Every structure is written in C-alpha cells, then in structure tokens.
Amino acid sequence: MPPPELTDDAITEILLRLPPGEPENLMRASLVCKPWLRILTDPGFRRRYSAFHRTPPVLGLLHACQVIGGGPPPSFNPTTAAPFTPYPYYRRPLDCHHGRVLLHANDDGWYFVVWDPVTGDRQRVPEAGINWLIYSAAVFCAVSGCDHIDCHGGPFRVVFITTEDYTDAVKATVYSSETGAWSTPVTLGTDCEAFTQHVQHAINNGGAIGTFYTPYVQPRRGALVGDEMYFTLRWKNAIVKYNWSKNCISLIDPPSHTAYFFTLTEMGDNALGFACIEGSSLHLWSRKVGTEGTAEWMQCRLIELDGRIPGVKSKGGGHVVGSAEGVDVIFVATDVGLFTFELKSGRVTKVDDVQAYFSVLPYMSFYTPGTEGLVLSQLLIISCILHLAYLFVCLGLIRI
Amino acid sequence: MEVDKGKGEAEETRKVAEADRDTVTLKSSDGKLFEVSKEAAARLSTVLAGMIAGGSIDDNGTDLKQIGSEALENVVDYCNKHANSIPSAALISSSISFNTAPFKEPEEWERKFVDRLSHDALFDLVEAANFLGMERLLDVTCHKISEMMKGKSPDQIREVFNIKNDYTKEELEEIRQELAWAFYDD
Incomplete structure (x- = not known):
C-alpha cells in the first residue's frame, strides 16, 4: 500500500520545518514535483519560513x-x-x-x-x-x-x-x-x-x-x-x-x-x-x-x-x-x-x-528556492502558464 | 411558543451539563468515540478550544469527519501524554539569551511517540494535527518527516511521499546544473 497522499497544507507545514541552516534540503525538495516548487517559491512561503524560524x-x-x-x-x-x-x-x-x-x-x-x-x-x-x-x-x-x-x-x-x-x-x-x-x-x-x-x-x-x-x-x-x-x-x-x-x-x-x-x-x-x-x-x-x-x-x-x-x-x-x-x-x-x-x-x-x-x-540570511532568481523562477512561470492553459482547456476557453 | 421555550431550557441544561464535564468526546470519521481531557484539548488544539468556548461540543461525540480512528486515537494519546509530561528545561525559556528560537526540539517522550508510528500513521497524524490546529503536534510530526527528507535525492523523497515526477527530463537537467551545489553527494 502506498503511503497516503498529503494535502498542500500538510506539505507546506513539513517544508516549513526544514532547517534553514541546510538550504540544500529546500532546493532538493523543489525538484520533487511542480506543486512543491510552487509552494516553495511562493513569496508567502518565504515570509512564513522566515517568521517561523x-x-x-x-x-x-x-x-x-x-x-x-x-x-x-x-x-x-x-x-x-x-x-x-x-x-x-x-x-x-x-x-x-x-x-x-x-x-x-x-x-x-x-x-x-x-x-x-x-x-x-x-x-x-x-x-x-x-x-x-x-x-x-x-x-x-x-x-x-x-x-x-x-x-x-x-x-x-x-x-x-x-x-x-x-x-x-x-x-x-x-x-x-x-x-x-x-x-x-x-x-x-x-x-x-x-x-x-x-x-x-x-x-x-x-x-x-x-x-x-x-x-x-x-x-x-x-x-x-x-x-x-x-x-x-x-x-x-x-x-x-x-x-x-x-x-x-x-x-x-x-x-x-x-x-x-x-x-x-x-x-x-x-x-x-x-x-x-x-x-x-x-x-x-x-x-x-x-x-x-x-x-x-x-x-x-x-x-x-x-x-x-x-x-x-x-x-x-x-x-x-x-x-x-x-x-x-x-x-x-x-x-x-x-x-x-x-x-x-x-x-x-x-x-x-x-x-x-x-x-x-x-x-x-535565509536561502530559499527562487531567492537566487534564476532557473527555478523561470520554470515556475512556465509551469504557471501551462497550468492556466490547462484550466482554460478544461473550461472550454481554448480549443485544441 | 411553550414548546420552543422548553426546548431552549433543555438545550441550556445540556450545555450546563456539558460545561461541567471535564472531558470531551470526539467521534472519528468511522464512528469510533474517544474521550479526552477538556483542559488538554483546549490547550493543545485551537480548533477544539474554539468549539469548547463556542459550546459546539456534542455530548454524544463531536463529529470529526476528516479524521480516521487510528489518527484520532493518536491525537488523544498525544493529548493525554502531554498532560502528564513535565516540561524540561529546554521548554522553559531563559531570560538570559541573545534571542530564543521559536521552534523547540521535540522532548524525549515526543520523539518516542512519533518514532513508534508507522509511515502511514505519521502522515495521517500530520493531517489531523493540521486540521485541529495543534501547533505542537504539527511541530513534532513535521519535524520527524523533515528528518526523513534530509540528505535524500528528489527521487528518494518522491518515494517517501508517493509523488509522481511531473518534471520533464530537460527541465530537471537544467535545474540540476544550476543547483549542482545542492546535489553534492548524489
């Protein structure tokens, strides 16, 4: 039996608790999947992360x-x-x-x-x-x-x-x-x-x-x-x-x-x-x-x-x-x-x-994914556009 | 009108009786009942504290449809253990300090409490703690899971969390080159 899937809220709570002194763990987490990347590069996450620690x-x-x-x-x-x-x-x-x-x-x-x-x-x-x-x-x-x-x-x-x-x-x-x-x-x-x-x-x-x-x-x-x-x-x-x-x-x-x-x-x-x-x-x-x-x-x-x-x-x-x-x-x-x-x-x-x-x-300083502002942020923008396009397709706004 | 008044009185009596009890009864999604000290529930869970203060606790078992019986049993177990534990020096903040970090390392008994849980039970307990607004239990469970993630590659983390990789090969390669420093021991 695979382990139960966690909600985004629960994932956020777990990622918040990764230690700031080991920023590589946050970076690796951002490569797990795009929803995690979205959570980690959200400005709200960084605010919560720094306030938490x-x-x-x-x-x-x-x-x-x-x-x-x-x-x-x-x-x-x-x-x-x-x-x-x-x-x-x-x-x-x-x-x-x-x-x-x-x-x-x-x-x-x-x-x-x-x-x-x-x-x-x-x-x-x-x-x-x-x-x-x-x-x-x-x-x-x-x-x-x-x-x-x-x-x-x-x-x-x-x-x-x-x-x-x-x-x-x-x-x-x-x-x-x-x-x-x-x-x-x-x-x-x-x-x-x-x-x-x-x-x-x-x-x-x-x-x-x-x-x-x-x-x-x-x-x-x-x-x-x-x-x-x-x-x-x-x-x-x-x-x-x-x-x-x-x-x-x-x-x-x-x-x-x-x-x-x-x-x-x-x-x-x-x-x-x-x-x-x-x-x-x-x-x-x-x-x-x-x-x-x-x-x-x-x-x-x-x-x-x-x-x-x-x-x-x-x-x-x-x-x-x-x-x-x-x-x-x-x-x-x-x-x-x-x-x-x-x-x-x-x-x-x-x-x-x-x-x-x-x-x-x-x-x-805190060092979270997206701080350095290069590949991760670009990827996030691309993934957001794809996400929106998918939504539009679902809503019938775009025909393919 | 008379009937309504009678109903109101009965409701009032029930509420008074409820207020007098020092435990609350919680009902899991699969219908099992658990009793927990009202004081501990109010202290450890913001959601239960709100329900107790608002009088929305049901004497016959407050429905917690999002929480299964195993997770709820662990929640109640945690509340009871917490009520009986004596805070260690680590939890008493010192007045002489540069600053104190907000996160307190899990106590020995809290470590043991999460260590004995199965993988699934631990994940379910995170959801339950999050749903009930149990900050300390979230700390302890999430801390355990974040320890499980340390030093692991994205592939290994996906396995732990049962997550599918939705990156393309090209995307992954690009990021790995950019963030080579984060993968020094792969």
Whole structure:
C-alpha cells in the first residue's frame, strides 16, 4: 500500500520545518514535483519560513583582518552548501547586518559597496568626506518597524565612524540610501563629560604623548541596538555610542577596562552586550537601561573555556572576535584557529585557520528556492502558464 | 411558543451539563468515540478550544469527519501524554539569551511517540494535527518527516511521499546544473 497522499497544507507545514541552516534540503525538495516548487517559491512561503524560524542562519563568514605587512586577500567562506554571487574583487569587508555586506573599495578612489551576496545586488555609496585615519562602519536596514528577519533589497543606512587624520577627533556620520547623502558629521568633544574624563585619564595614565591624546577608533564590527550604533576606542575599552537617528555621539563606560580583546553585540531586548575572555573564562555582560535612562552593566554569563576550546588556557590565549546575533554563537580566535562556540549547547567547531582578526563578520540570511532568481523562477512561470492553459482547456476557453 | 421555550431550557441544561464535564468526546470519521481531557484539548488544539468556548461540543461525540480512528486515537494519546509530561528545561525559556528560537526540539517522550508510528500513521497524524490546529503536534510530526527528507535525492523523497515526477527530463537537467551545489553527494 502506498503511503497516503498529503494535502498542500500538510506539505507546506513539513517544508516549513526544514532547517534553514541546510538550504540544500529546500532546493532538493523543489525538484520533487511542480506543486512543491510552487509552494516553495511562493513569496508567502518565504515570509512564513522566515517568521517561523525567526533568526536567519549564518550562511558565510567574512574576515576583517589586520593587514599591516600584507594580509591575505579578502575572502568569503560559505558555512553551508549554498553558494554566493562572486565576491567583489579585493574589497575590505567592514560589516554585515540584515542580509547585506558593507565593503570598502579602492579602485577608482575610495568608496563603499553595499552587497547582497545571495541576489548579487551591489550599491555604490560615496565616501563620507572625512579625512579618516582609522575607522569602522556599519550597514543596516532603514525601514522603521521592520523585524529585520528577512529584509533584502530595501532602503538602508551606512554609519561611518573614524578618528580623523590631523585633527585626531572622533567623528561619526550616517548615510541614507533614500536621500543619497551623508549627515553632517558629529564630533565627540568636550561637551561630553565622559569623554573629557576619558581624555584626562589617558593623559594621567600613560595613554598620551604628553598632553596629546589620540582617541583611536578600533576597526572592529560595531553593535547595532535600536537607533544606536556602538563602537570602541582603544584606550581602556571606552565605548562610543552614536545615535544615528538623532545624529548625536557620546561615550559610555565598558564593564571591563582590562580585557585585551572583546566584542560588542546585541543581546536581544534592546540591550548592548559585551563579550570577552579573561584568563580562560568567557565573560558576557549585558547593559540594562532603567526606566529613568540610567544604565548599568550586569554580568549574565561566566563560562569556563579551559579544555573546551583548543588554544584557550588559564594564562589566556583566546579572543572573542565576533558574535552571530540571535543564534547564541560567539567566535573565538586562538593560536590554533578560529572557533565557533555555541552558548546553549557548549558545542565548539573549528571554522577557519589562524589569522590576525579585528572581527569575524557572520553573514546571516535565509536561502530559499527562487531567492537566487534564476532557473527555478523561470520554470515556475512556465509551469504557471501551462497550468492556466490547462484550466482554460478544461473550461472550454481554448480549443485544441 | 411553550414548546420552543422548553426546548431552549433543555438545550441550556445540556450545555450546563456539558460545561461541567471535564472531558470531551470526539467521534472519528468511522464512528469510533474517544474521550479526552477538556483542559488538554483546549490547550493543545485551537480548533477544539474554539468549539469548547463556542459550546459546539456534542455530548454524544463531536463529529470529526476528516479524521480516521487510528489518527484520532493518536491525537488523544498525544493529548493525554502531554498532560502528564513535565516540561524540561529546554521548554522553559531563559531570560538570559541573545534571542530564543521559536521552534523547540521535540522532548524525549515526543520523539518516542512519533518514532513508534508507522509511515502511514505519521502522515495521517500530520493531517489531523493540521486540521485541529495543534501547533505542537504539527511541530513534532513535521519535524520527524523533515528528518526523513534530509540528505535524500528528489527521487528518494518522491518515494517517501508517493509523488509522481511531473518534471520533464530537460527541465530537471537544467535545474540540476544550476543547483549542482545542492546535489553534492548524489
């Protein structure tokens, strides 16, 4: 006896539950028969699929590496079987958010590229007009009220923060894809009391040459929390807060001044997170903002890593170089390689060789049939036309 | 008018009696009756919850014409087992997390529950769970079937689902070339 035939509704429920981290299963399913192809390539399916799984999987890793003395050429390593469109040649990766990658390019002068590795869409963004010395930047979806689960192709913002050459001022600005313009840059200055204290501390404690202190923006991936982007300064791990919707900048204290290497992240519930390894322990902090605007750091996790991640020893040896927001994964670089550490299960996986990382940039997106937009979509159109023709024949509208 | 009033009262009395019972009786397409705890039915099935709240539960067995007796027995069995299970730590969401994924892996007892089902029974149970709006049972059954699909070629999947291939050879060849990456181990 053959198994009972399932209704389209039941098939849809089953296909919805294929894991997003293994996109090849969805692709194979689309080849089973045309009704399945129709289900899988329906825009409604993609909406339901992304809403069901809520957090997109990590499809690949980009590496922001230290390139002093000549580093390896930028590469994009897929972490699933799904391929990407060709990597724009020799561009420096700066950030990934909301299905987009931000690259800094230097062929006919400097400019930015906002690239969608799945669809291949590339948009050119001009430089911000600041004479940068050292910098970081971020890209994200600009649609207010968007849940950012699956927002390809819409308007975006690019935030650029830099230590300006010659003036040594920390400046930030935001680009809008809708207006095609950068905001007037704002400067972290003496009107911010925390910054004044920070400068004084650097001068009094050997962080300056005489009274001359340069606040170096660290070229690491920032954290996006609501309308704010957070980046770090080298001295004492100070954190720069840039509110891109109000175009204002300030400085906040980190939970640890001594951590040599750390990563800022978004912890969910609109909280800024701070992850670092001190000794052989992973420390995870969350910044809770009270109703009156007061904020304090709370240590939410302390995990012993000695013996769990190769290369992390009691004397140190591991750095948190990135995090994949929403999937509870952090990236740890040691002298043995680059590892993912899954906070829930404690599972450790080696994902790359040893490199001098600033940040690991996890590219996260859903990958469903038809996303890449080629053969499957064409087939679907043909099959729809045939389907309609069949209906017309049945209704006697076409005679054959 | 008098008769109508009497009827109304009787109906009212029946409804009150029905509301007092802590089980509901469900009738399969082949006429078999099953009792299930009202609380579990209302909690696990949006359709049954709606029927209970709307007073459309029949004391002599609510007709579920789309569901056969074997599938309905499994539905009731699942409801009873669910009522007796203690949620594991995995089902209690942690307040300290980057974010929590909505899908929760099946519990050990849920795995065992679907593992013992025959292929046909599993498919029938998916339909029943979908019809009754039983989100958790859908999760557990569909998860099991999606595991059966993993790593399989389209041919093998067609066999599992008893589906005929309606692609032409040329169409399949074209897609396979385009999506070679999805067929690396064939």
